[in-house]
Amino acid sequence: MTVIRTRRLAVAATATITALALTACGGAKVGATSSGGGSSAQAANCGTFNLAVNPWVGYEADAAVVAYVAEKNLGCKVTKKNLKEQISWQGFGTGEVDAVLENWGHPELVKQYIDEQKTAVDAGQTGNKGIIGWYVPPWMATQYPDITDWKNLNKYASMFKTSESGDKGQLLDGDPSYVTNDAALVKNLKLDFKVVEGGSETALIQSFRQAEAKKTPLLAYFYEPQWFLNEVKLVKVNLPPYTTGCDADPAKVACDYPPYDLNKVVSKKFADANGPAYKLVKAFNWTNEDQNSVARSIAVDKLTDDQAAKKWVDANPDKVKAWLAQG
Amino acid sequence: MATTTTTTAVAAPRTPLLRRLGRPAQVAAVLVAWVVVWFPTHGTATLSLAPADLTPLHRWLNHVNDTVGANRNTSPIFLYFFNEIRAVIDGLVTFIQALISQEWFGRPVPLLGWLGVVAVVTYVSWVFGNWRVALLAAGGFVFFGLQGLWQESMDTFALTIAAVLISLLFGIPLGIWAGLSDRFNRLVTPVLDFMQTMPTFVYLAPLTLLFLIGPASAVIATLIYAMPPAIRLTAHGIRSVPPAAIEATDSLGATGWQRLTRVLLPLSRRTIVLGINQTIMAALSMVTIAALIDAPGLGQTVVQALQTLDVGTAFNAGLAIVVMAIVLDRVTTAASDRVRVAAPARRLRRLLVAGGGIAAVVCCYFSYTYVWAAEFPDGLDVGSALRRGADSVTTWAQNDLSGATAAFKNLVTSVLLNPLQALLVESPWWLVGAVAVGLAVLLGGVRAAVTTAICLGLIIGTGLWQDSMTTLAMTIVATVMVMVLGVVFGVWMGRNRHADRIIRPILDAGQTMPAFVYLVPFLALFAASRFTAIVAAVVFAAPVAIKIISDGVRGISATTVEAATAAGSSTWQMITKVQLPMSRQSLTLAANQGLIYVLSMVVVGGLVGAGALGYDVVAGFSQGSLYGKGLAAGVAIVLLGIMLDRIARAAQQSNKSKGH
Amino acid sequence: MTTETSSPVISVRELWKVFGQKAEQVPRSPDLCALSRRELIEQTGCTAAVREVSFDVAPGEVFVVMGLSGSGKSTLVRCLTRLVEPTTGEVVFEGEDILGADKKRLRDLRRRKFSMVFQHFGLLPYRQVVDNVAYGLEIRGTGRAERTRRAMEVIELVGLDGYEHSYPDQLSGGMQQRVGLARALAGDPDVLFFDEPFSALDPLIRRDMQNEVIRLHHEVGKTMVFITHDLSEALKLGDRILIMRDGKMIQCGTGADLVGAPADDYVRDFVRDVARxxxxxxxxxxxxxxxxxxxxxxxxxxxxxxxxxxxxxxxxxxxxxxxxxxxxxxxxxxxxxxxxxxxxxxxx
The missing domain is CATH 3.90.1280.20 (CBS domain Like)
Structure with missing residues (x-):
């Protein structure tokens, strides 16, 4: 039985192969048509450019545009590496990462790699302003206009109760790599809330999405620029205003987060070599709107990084020209 | 922790009063005593530690980590040891990638195009397995192309091949050694436990420090998790060779080498192949995690899709991983129990093997030469349909189910999870310790109790007692749910072959679909909560329990079932009086394995609101200043795993020695 | 039937096998030697499987060791080829004390001089009958053609011709044991050891196999040491029979000696139902x-x-x-x- 079946199978296979062999040989040959890749431009002295890509869409937008310009205009061979912040900074020392394009403060990394190990250097601001704070979904801001003042939060605390927060209101936190003083804030502002560790950006976004869709209450840590704000216009809760030094002692913080000027960090070696890619990174600067438009192309319109970057570059030739002029 | 080692159970000394009660009554007595003592003492000595706080141990671990990083470029250990290892592994991976997924040196495409890879995979599956799995392999690999994920799949395949090859290169010899030497076996077992339960997140960052960002680190991260099954099952296979065969060989004057190559290895082949199978599955389950340190392949697609909560894309890539897992599983399983070919058919087979080989070579040549066979054609696309389908199912579930699921979540949380957590977390540490040791004595004996006491002591040492207790509460609830599902579906599948055939692929998918894919819809259904973490763990762990129980039920001898039928048992009586009691061994094993699988999802739970140890590990991975704490949390997870495993295993042993 | 002839092939002197820690102390201490097996376990944790056994096996003789399970007979036969390492004593084979043989010599003896047939056959399931039979020759390094030729000879001798390309699990128990027998004969050893070879077989097949052994003994005239728990088998096959109990030798003699002059009540009880x-x-x-x-x-x-x-x-x-x-x-x-x-x- 099996034997016969196998034999039949073999005959069929041989026939197919022969047929293929007869018909196929006319096809295009590998290597005859394309010369592989599109590294046309000046095969200049740019060389390889190792660009860390941290896992959020805003960063991805920065990286998409910088990589696009570096490849198309400078002829660099860009290697993107998808890494978390911690590992990216670690890569400065091992020579595997040349640049981080959007750094949110991270004083401990600055201390370790810029001040102590001296493997990294600051490469200036990106022009983006980072805002961190507590947000509610838009329906709540409409329905309870006074909720955006922190003093009224306790009034609404019971609304925010969940299975995780017990008899207090829930304040949802996100990815642990982000800067947060929330536990201290809740305590020092005497809020009747409990910090629940969502653990990831995904948890935050999905929670807000669901809260807006189902009109359920949610108070959570969030930040901008962030592509999701294009989808659901979250409203920030005003905490006591930030004054310089009010966050000096992490345990006693009772004020809002400072506005962050997001900056670029590069490896010492990369900076010292002062090649075209470094000059581009140093010159790279744009607005929150710029980043949001690229981020939207990626996250909502589902363009590839390259397509999204091309779209923006084609629409903003003078900005790109200005970067290249500085370099 | 596999089923290999055995610990002899020591009869537990019990107080005379308790001796008269049965074991369930004794356990109940301990639990009641716990609750009674809890009331006056709760809230004291709970050893809590705030999320941002550190202990001296955590700071010291940070310091060690930083020092290693700072000295990386000067230390001779790095220059001559780690760097060499890295170079070799990088070379291997780059070579395999050039073969099937990335540009072959100087060519715009890999050496083998899709046609060549499909032909070789099909041919190999047929030679080592049978024509059925060969067809499955061909279909599966073509499917990757249709999904629009050919290159990503081949990158994943390349990394998996590299990790599995290295795992086997070391794992099989180590397994043989562990099979031959009791002492080595005892030494290696806790190390393997450690490798399998230590969360990957804990060593991911240090690995990139030792082996840099790139294929080497990804491969090593994968093989740390994937090698243990190869070692365990090889050792198990060697140990299960019938002594009669070994003795017969010795009596003929065989040398040690002859004994190994002619008796031990051939006779444990099935088990060793099963080990290879498990290693492959474990390697595939690391695909998404490895993507976090820039490993190329399907994991990247999943992780990036997650940033924009793009469930469709993540699902499409996840499905490719599932398909690859199923193909590799079925092929290796077929290879392990391939039937012998009867003598007359052998010549024909030899002919076919040669013919098939030539056909495969021809395909390889085409895929080397012609573009149509090198790059998967774009025209056929099922990927976007799959993406859209997954998206619409997710949207539907989020909109229409979330009310009911939220109610269910609240019910389970308030009825089951919160009381249990209050009991564990708010009890003074000494009370929990006493109860745990007491239960260990009752269930497993003195030896299990000693292990329990040591593990609990070490958990206190990690400084994360309270987080450990929170995690333990979730683990217990998840394991209970796993066992409920395990019994219901396991019995059904064990009794009904059709059910088995339909459910089994779903179970395979549950085990191999990356958790990241279903976290998004789960978050919508259950919000960021401990319960979401529990559900994710159940999805991952229930398949194992179900499979073990269904095998157990099916394994009951036909005579017993016949006798029960002859005695006029109803279906319900058959299940409750015969099939479940008879598969008690499998039930214990299922609980044990289910528990270990649940623990391995603790970290994923940390990403969706579970907090506790999982969050500590994630935080340690994300922030250098919390690294030491993350490592300590990883160790605490390992300790919980070892403790629960040893108790369960000892309980299993003492059940066995009671002879049911 | 030859019994008292020239020099013995195997000569066993005061052989001990004790399992447990510090096992070697037991035979040396007269106090411990005097204890019963149970007392010994209680006092030292050691189990004496073989206690002070001595006997000779003459060339061409079929020597049967008989006892109930746990009497130490299987351990005894394994001690003779050092599959189990004896604790003390002497096993002299053709004038050489094999307890002194080094690994290489021992391997050589096993390859050329002894071979053994096992209760559970010990066949290799992944090999065909012919390769199982040729296995011993393969281990010694005999070339493929030569060992296949020899294997076919013995396969014929044990009446398995036609089955040489079958796999063990395709054969009945009796036929599998014929394979075991053929494997033992293939190397043309001087002595054949049988460890309860037929106790796993049906009574009818067992009788066939016993007759087969008698026939083979006639044809090839090998010295045989045969372990059994079945008295009728012992009487049927054995030129001389050694009866063991709790590791000790109770009596050694011809069947008639045992029936005619039982050494003690134990033996008498044993032989009671024998057709005298x-x-x-x-x-x-x-x-x-x-x-x-x-x-x-x-x-x-x-x-x-x-x-x-x-x-x-x-x-x-x-x-x-x-x-x-x-x-x-x-x-x-x-x-x-x-x-x-x-x-x-x-x-x-």
Whole structure:
């Protein structure tokens, strides 16, 4: 039985192969048509450019545009590496990462790699302003206009109760790599809330999405620029205003987060070599709107990084020209 | 922790009063005593530690980590040891990638195009397995192309091949050694436990420090998790060779080498192949995690899709991983129990093997030469349909189910999870310790109790007692749910072959679909909560329990079932009086394995609101200043795993020695 | 049937095998030696499987070791080839104490001089019959053609021709054991050891296999050491039988010795149900010649089994003379014969 079946199978296979062999040989040959890749431009002295890509869409937008310009205009061979912040900074020392394009403060990394190990250097601001704070979904801001003042939060605390927060209101936190003083804030502002560790950006976004869709209450840590704000216009809760030094002692913080000027960090070696890619990174600067438009192309319109970057570059030739002029 | 080692159970000394009660009554007595003592003492000595706080141990671990990083470029250990290892592994991976997924040196495409890879995979599956799995392999690999994920799949395949090859290169010899030497076996077992339960997140960052960002680190991260099954099952296979065969060989004057190559290895082949199978599955389950340190392949697609909560894309890539897992599983399983070919058919087979080989070579040549066979054609696309389908199912579930699921979540949380957590977390540490040791004595004996006491002591040492207790509460609830599902579906599948055939692929998918894919819809259904973490763990762990129980039920001898039928048992009586009691061994094993699988999802739970140890590990991975704490949390997870495993295993042993 | 002949092939002297920690102290200490097996376990945790056993095996002899399970017989036979390492004592094989042999020498002995047939066959399931039979030759390094030729010879000898390309699990238990037997014979050893080879087989097949061994013994004339727990098997096959109990040797002698003169109640109990007429020889039942005996009856040898003498004795109206080398040893009359055949205790 099996034997016969196998034999039949073999005959069929041989026939197919022969047929293929007869018909196929006319096809295009590998290597005859394309010369592989599109590294046309000046095969200049740019060389390889190792660009860390941290896992959020805003960063991805920065990286998409910088990589696009570096490849198309400078002829660099860009290697993107998808890494978390911690590992990216670690890569400065091992020579595997040349640049981080959007750094949110991270004083401990600055201390370790810029001040102590001296493997990294600051490469200036990106022009983006980072805002961190507590947000509610838009329906709540409409329905309870006074909720955006922190003093009224306790009034609404019971609304925010969940299975995780017990008899207090829930304040949802996100990815642990982000800067947060929330536990201290809740305590020092005497809020009747409990910090629940969502653990990831995904948890935050999905929670807000669901809260807006189902009109359920949610108070959570969030930040901008962030592509999701294009989808659901979250409203920030005003905490006591930030004054310089009010966050000096992490345990006693009772004020809002400072506005962050997001900056670029590069490896010492990369900076010292002062090649075209470094000059581009140093010159790279744009607005929150710029980043949001690229981020939207990626996250909502589902363009590839390259397509999204091309779209923006084609629409903003003078900005790109200005970067290249500085370099 | 596999089923290999055995610990002899020591009869537990019990107080005379308790001796008269049965074991369930004794356990109940301990639990009641716990609750009674809890009331006056709760809230004291709970050893809590705030999320941002550190202990001296955590700071010291940070310091060690930083020092290693700072000295990386000067230390001779790095220059001559780690760097060499890295170079070799990088070379291997780059070579395999050039073969099937990335540009072959100087060519715009890999050496083998899709046609060549499909032909070789099909041919190999047929030679080592049978024509059925060969067809499955061909279909599966073509499917990757249709999904629009050919290159990503081949990158994943390349990394998996590299990790599995290295795992086997070391794992099989180590397994043989562990099979031959009791002492080595005892030494290696806790190390393997450690490798399998230590969360990957804990060593991911240090690995990139030792082996840099790139294929080497990804491969090593994968093989740390994937090698243990190869070692365990090889050792198990060697140990299960019938002594009669070994003795017969010795009596003929065989040398040690002859004994190994002619008796031990051939006779444990099935088990060793099963080990290879498990290693492959474990390697595939690391695909998404490895993507976090820039490993190329399907994991990247999943992780990036997650940033924009793009469930469709993540699902499409996840499905490719599932398909690859199923193909590799079925092929290796077929290879392990391939039937012998009867003598007359052998010549024909030899002919076919040669013919098939030539056909495969021809395909390889085409895929080397012609573009149509090198790059998967774009025209056929099922990927976007799959993406859209997954998206619409997710949207539907989020909109229409979330009310009911939220109610269910609240019910389970308030009825089951919160009381249990209050009991564990708010009890003074000494009370929990006493109860745990007491239960260990009752269930497993003195030896299990000693292990329990040591593990609990070490958990206190990690400084994360309270987080450990929170995690333990979730683990217990998840394991209970796993066992409920395990019994219901396991019995059904064990009794009904059709059910088995339909459910089994779903179970395979549950085990191999990356958790990241279903976290998004789960978050919508259950919000960021401990319960979401529990559900994710159940999805991952229930398949194992179900499979073990269904095998157990099916394994009951036909005579017993016949006798029960002859005695006029109803279906319900058959299940409750015969099939479940008879598969008690499998039930214990299922609980044990289910528990270990649940623990391995603790970290994923940390990403969706579970907090506790999982969050500590994630935080340690994300922030250098919390690294030491993350490592300590990883160790605490390992300790919980070892403790629960040893108790369960000892309980299993003492059940066995009671002879049911 | 040869018994007392030249020098023995195997000579075992005061062999001990003790399992447990500090096992070697037991044989050395007279106090410990005196303990019963149970007492020994209680005091030292050691189990004495073989205790001070000594015997000789003559060339060409079938020597049976018999005992119930746990009597140490299987350990004893393994000690003879050092599959189990003896604790103390001597095992002299063709003049060489094999306990002193190094690994290489021991391997050589096993490859050329001994071979063994096992209760559970110990066949390799992934090999065909012919490759199982040739396995020992393969291990010694015999070339493929030569070992296949030899394997086919023995396969024929044990009556398995036609099955050489089958796999063990396609054969019945009896046939599998024939493969085991063939494998043992293939290397043309001097001594064959059998460890309860037929106890896993059906009674009918067992009888066939016993006859097979008798036939082979006739054809190839090997020395055989045969372990069994079955007295009738022992009596059927054994030239001499050693009875063991709790590791100790209770009695060693021919079947007739055991039945005719049991060393103790244990042995007596053992042989109680044996058909004495099938075992005892005339030597055991003859009486001294009395004055009134008429001595012109037929003559028979002393080693003729009673069963075979019944007809001659009963058909003669005079007592039968038991004669060896022309010397009259005694006489056997109807009365003696009938006492045995009817199972009446002869009052030895």
């Amino acid at each position: 007429s099938h075992v005892l020889t005339l030597r055991w039942i003859m009486r001294d010649q009395r004055a009134d005996d008429e001595l012109d009856g037929p003559e028979l040898g002393p080693d003729v089994i009673v069963r075979d003498a019944v007809r001659a004795v009963l058909s003669s109206d005079r007592p039968v003379k038991v004669v060896k080398d022309g010397e009259l040893l005694g006489v056997v009359g109807n009365e003696e014969i009938l006492a045995v055949v009817a199972g009446v205790e002869a009052g030895v």
